[in-house]
Amino acid sequence: MPIKSFEQLNEEMSDDRLFANPRNAAAGSLRQKDPRITSTRNLSFFGYQIGYVEGMRINSHWETLELLREWGFPVNPHIQRADTLEDVMAYCNKWEKERFNLPYEIDGVVIKINDLAHQEELGTVARDPRWAIAFKYPPIQVATRLLDIRVNVGRTGSLNPWAVLEPINIRGVTVSRASLHNEGDIQRKDLRIGDWVLVQRAGEVIPQVVKPVLERRTGTEEVYRLPEQCPFCQTPIIRIPDQAMAYCPNKECPERILQSVIHFVSKGAMDMETIGEKMAAQLVNAGYIKSLSDFYQLTEEQLLALGGIKKKSADNMLAAIEASKERPFWRVLFGLNIRYIGEKSAQLLATAFGDIDALAQASAEEIIKVPGVGPEIGQSVYNWLQDTDNLALIERLRAAGLTLAEEKVENTGPLTGQTFLVTGRLEAMTRSAAEEAITRLGGRIATGVSKTLSHLIVGEDPGSKLAKAQKVGVPIHNEEWLVDLLKQHNED
Ligand SMILES: [Zn+2]
Missing domain, CATH: 1.10.150.20 (5' to 3' exonuclease, C-terminal subdomain)
Known part of the structure; x- marks a missing residue:
């Protein structure tokens, strides 16, 4: 979203719905449920890649961009070919200053290998191409006064200090407050009330207090200590050893x-x-x-x-x-305000346990063992589910009719009654595509190797599942077998 469109949009928005920056405004505009609203938002784009080509040959990234331009797509006029690393650095350095003259915000420059054959040879790791890299510019830092430090209490009871700043304009956005995370962070940075501090917008978005300007200290600045009592309910706060956070333990705060x-x-x-x-x-x-x-x-x-x-x-x-x-089970789980549970971990737990009762009956070890969950989240979920007040809340939500189990879409088909597990890397398809094809035909994807597993499909570099399957005597197949099986049933 061009800066001008962003400013115009914010003029039309009510005060409590202002966008913080063009990037948020663009994302918010695309997320609109009504496309007619999106179409009024003055968004623009530069084409930079062609997804699929048939009947013609393109040899380089530069050629791609030239073609896009020829076909009438907007292409960034500032693209440049570089022959040496010195040229690349000169380009990056030039735009560090000149970016402020652009009609839109950027936070860096992308450097790509031009030759498409070289791109292919270099390949990708996970989703990151090895043939492209972003050069990010450091955020702009501005000095202002730290007037006061105040404390919020969060939804899980955490005490969250924040900075009251003398309002300062950073690239078109007035900043008057910033999160300070926790007391340990304030001490590490040695921030004192009354200090001149450097403030930046991280990723040009959320304001951050970077550090105090020590040369400007007069000696009247005050060292900050978190209050010993919750500022909202006066309950003595709790500090958990080895953790930077402090909490208000009062559930009725x-x-x-x-x-x-x-x-x-x-x-x-x-x-x-x-x-x-x-x-x-x-x-x-x-x-x-x-x-x-x-x-x-x-x-x-x-x-x-x-x-x-x-x-x-x-x-x-x-x-x-x-x-x-x-709303699906995982959203309810996310909505319960269990400490450390985010959207991702809520999804992982919902998938792994299937319903709230299985999760409530699980031991801390079992919860921690779920890939991607880990000890901090796992222990927190376990503790939360041991609390009788919380269990009573779940019963009330159940009585109200909320979704407390994963929806089971049971397809029936030629593979119904059989369980499959895919391990290792497949050649002809991704693992999730294979799993989807199996479930579409009525098969079920198992969560681990056990005696009841019908088939283990083994790709390249299989992990410990192969050894386990051999030990318990589960039928083991290669990818070809699976491809044939799917083909056979899809033709029926
Ligand atoms: Zn409180």
Whole structure:
């Protein structure tokens, strides 16, 4: 999104919906459910790659760009061919300063190998091509005063200090506050209240306090200590050894409840579209929502009694609450405000255990063992599920009709009743494509090798699963066997 379009867009937005920068504005515009809104947002693009070519030969990246230009696609006019590394560095250095004259924001330059045959030879690692690399520019740092340090309480009870800054303009964005993460971070950087500090927008987005400007210290600056009590409920805070974080342990802490409710209704969790942050706060303050399950007891009379709410919006809110019962299990898991659980780990746990009861019965070791979960998240999930209040909450959510199990799409087909496991790298298809083809024909993908496994498919570089399958005597096949099997059934 060009800077000009970004500024115009923000002029039209209400104050609480301003975009922080063009990148957020562009992403937000693309995410619109209504494409007509997206089409009004003045987005533009440069073509830089052709996905698939048939009937012609292209030999270099440069040729690709020339062709795109010839065909009428916008191509960046500042692209340049470089013959030596010196040329590459000269180009990067030149744009470090000149980028500020562009009509759009950039955070770096991409350097690519031109010859497509060389590109192919170099290949990719995971999703990263070995023939292209981004040269990122350091963010701009600006000095301002650290006026005060205040503390928020997060949705899991964590105390999160943040900086009150003398408002400063960094590349068109006024910054007046920044997160300070935790007390340890403040001490490590030796930030003191009253300091002049350097502030930057990380990735040109979130403001960060980098360090104090020591030369400007006068001696009147104050060393900061986290309060010993929660600033919202006065409960003594808890510090967990070896962890930088401090917590308010009070489950009834009003701020913690408010933040957990805001998270529960948010887009990533239960996605109650018509209930925003302000409405969530209003419901909590009215005493309607003391626990997340209280949403499912709300009545129209209660909502109308809040004042300023019309019947239509009350109905819309109740409809959003009703619709939230359809959210998949992992979103509910993510919405429960379990410490360290993000969207990704919620998905991993939902897939691994299938439903809340299996997860609640699992030992800490079993949870930790789930690939991608690890000890910190695993232990936290386990502890949360040992708490009787939390288990009672789950029972109330279950009674309300929320989804607490993975939806099982049981296809029936010629492979129904057989379980498969694919290990190692396949040649003809990706592993997930193979698994998808198997489930489409009614087969089930097993989570591990056991005696009940019907078939182990072995690709290149198989791991320990092969040895285990040999030990328990499971039928072992190569990729060819699988390709034939799929072909045979797909022709039926
Ligand atoms: Zn508190």
